[in-house]
Amino acid sequence: MNAGTVTPAAEQALPRRRRLGRWRPLQSPGLPLLATATCAVLVAAAVLGPWISPYAKDSVDLANAIAPPAWQPDGTAAHLLGTDQLGRDVLSRLIAGARISLAAAAAATLLGGSIGVAVGVVAGYIGGLADAVAMRISDAFLAVPFILLALAVVAVLGSGFGNIILVIVVTNWPRYARLVRSEVIGIKHRDFVTLARIAGVPPARIMLRHILPNTLNSVTVLGILDVGRAIILESSLSFLGVGIQPPDVSWGLMLADGRTLLGFAWWLTTLPGVVIVAAVMSFNTLGYWLKARLDPRAGA
Amino acid sequence: MTPLVDLRQVSVTFGTSQGPILAVSAVDLAIRPGEIVGIAGESGSGKTTLCRAIMGALPDEARLSGEIWFAGTRISGRPVAEIRRLWGREIAMVLQNPMTALDPLYPIGSQIDEMIGVRFGAAALPGRALEILRSVHLTAPELRLRQYPHQLSGGMRQRVLIGMASATRAKLLLADEPTTALDATIQEEILVLFREIRDRSGTAIVIVTHDLGVIRRVCERVIVMYGGRVVEDGPTEAVFTAPRHPYTRALLESLPRIEGEEIVLQAIDGQVPDPSELGDFCPFSPRCRLAREACLAKFPGETRVTGAHRVFCWAAEQPP
């Protein structure tokens, strides 16, 4: 609030350029470039992995062990980001890790999302006892801190790529279920649904063709945000030694390996961490941007 | 007599992403101490913006031109912090929505006490809150002190707010649609309070409203606004019985009235102007029966009907 300034004519006092309106968090007027670029790079690395990495992920080169990144005094151009204690190229392992971590995150998100959405749609649409039961069950899953739940499942089923996906699914499906369920409750009273019901369309078809597509917006947003969570969960488990197992590579596993050389080979612990942070932040930024774009109520 | 509030060629423009919007245009206005003035207009007429301008409470996007004087000192162009010192001391305001104007987490009494303490110091506290509630004729005042806002009705809350505003001993009390959110039966009682406050402490009161009934009930003077301009300004009685501006006339005619056995509803043709399309012409001309070329070319100058009654209309020279 200001008392303004004394100017000769009001209109001439205004700045020429238009104001862009209120500022939204983490969002420029268009696509968040840095985030999208980072995601693209990571996905490319994951997909093209074996073809673009300079070395195989486990090619051992003891002569060049514990070499710092290329821009350091002792670094070599042959290993851009340095090597670990077995002489394995860090860059190649990061790329291989991208493949595993992103694949696990994507698979878990898709699987968990599918299960959660299915539960949510049915629970929201049918209501009543089924709804109450479904919600109590998902509450129970959500009640346990997710790392704890993950560890409990790992304890029973063991670790490894497949089990890790399962573990992440166990922790993420309730979020989709709750989100979709509350959306469905809002949607099912809308006119087009009522019309379909009156017309005699069977409930399964209503759910599939009318209700489900309307939830896809928020589900997609949640999914993108979930990828970040999945990456963190997977790398945490791998770091603890109960996630991805060698010879597979995961960023978390690299951090655990590099930990023994913590004071000496900084790049072994810093670089995988930076990649994790960059990945999570990028997906999150993308997710929030999408959310602001798709939700008419959000934003200024 | 020095006017309490003096506006000289005041315009307020808002900068938006769609371009500048003129909310108030070239308003000259003077309010005397102890006057009860009503500012009448539809939404979009600029009356609320004018009220905020007088207070110095315009949002950041607003640009003000012209001068605003209060109690002999110029307040336009002053930094926010200086103007805010006037709030609660020289100028007080009552807002439109009493339901959300009190902090829901504190009892009424503590909120009144807080204001008194800040304004007059802790020594003034004992019993003051109770006095204030009594002065606005609130039932069971001792109980109200301990109650929370959500336990009071809208009308009761508005009384509390009016009481607090008048307790500041401000010279000017601005009320923005004070009775709009209240039941019709309560409105009368609230309006009576304003008279009492003026009679008791000589506070000038400005009531901004779209409800002409409110103005007729309590205001001695009415200022009619349209499209950001003052179009007519004079004693309530005179303006309501013999309106000189076509808009005022149309407004009065559109009040629902009962003629014989029929309820007559007469609307004004056309629509309220788009604020981004205003300029130096009469904003009412597109809808005016008496419109002529001059109206679209330039905004009319002031015509004095009597000493206290002025109108801005090219057709005003000829009485209806």
Add this chain to the structure above:
Amino acid sequence: MTGLLLRRAVETLITLLLITVMVFGLTRLTGDPTSLLLPPEATEATRAAFRHAYGLDQNMFVQYEAFLIHLFEGDLGESFRLHEPAIGVALDALGPTLKLACAGMALSIVLGMPFGIVAATSRRRWVKRLGRWYGSLGQALPPFWVGLILVSLLALQLPLFPTSGYGTARHYVLPALTLAVATSSSIASLTQANLEEALRSDFIHMERVLGLPEWRIVLKHALRNASLPIVTFLALQFGLILGGAIVTERVFAWPGIGQRIVEAILGRDYPVVQAIVLITATLFMLINLAADLLYLVLDPRLRT
């Protein structure tokens, strides 16, 4: 109000029950529970006795019932490696974790809230932008990585703090700071968002108009109104802090549930895993219930 409380208590109870079902279900996932719940060197006789005690030769309901009965008696099996009751191991480990979690939470509030308040009340865009950015950064930083970096910087490069271990106040600093990084950013971002919204309220505007000084408005009125949802948020955060603590404990060799559960998993000592999961989940639910209670106390609108 008591009605509300009662309902929440019942809901909590049901959820707890469901959690026991979940834990129970986990052990039955892989066929013969005795391979999970008894040490590998257990004799056939021991296994038979176990099967009988837990009703493993009968249907699921009986088994679950047996499980619950044993649970209420405080019997969650025995740790193979330590030859102690699993529940004892879990409870012993809970102490250090709770202390760490509290230290982390306190630090988060101390770091995060002022940041959020400043960001909400500042009129400068860059401050607000920084606030929101900090909020999103915290979520992306994996606690174990933060821990490693802190150790590398503040314990190895600059030997200010011990690299690991438990005991003195100095041992708390790095682990608590690690936990605080993620949580304080969430607290800051939530405080900022809620406070900004509260500052737009009508009654805040009214208070300004009545002449109350800005600091009073912000601290006494806006903040109090903004903090109600923060209270429930803090309870939720505690769950996340517990999760973060589990991982952080490995970095700092902190003798809490994180350490114990990972050791148990690697050592195939399932009873301990089970005990820790149940106890931690119960604790978390009780904290949520307490937060709801606190909310009822703080908001007079819910009391009448």
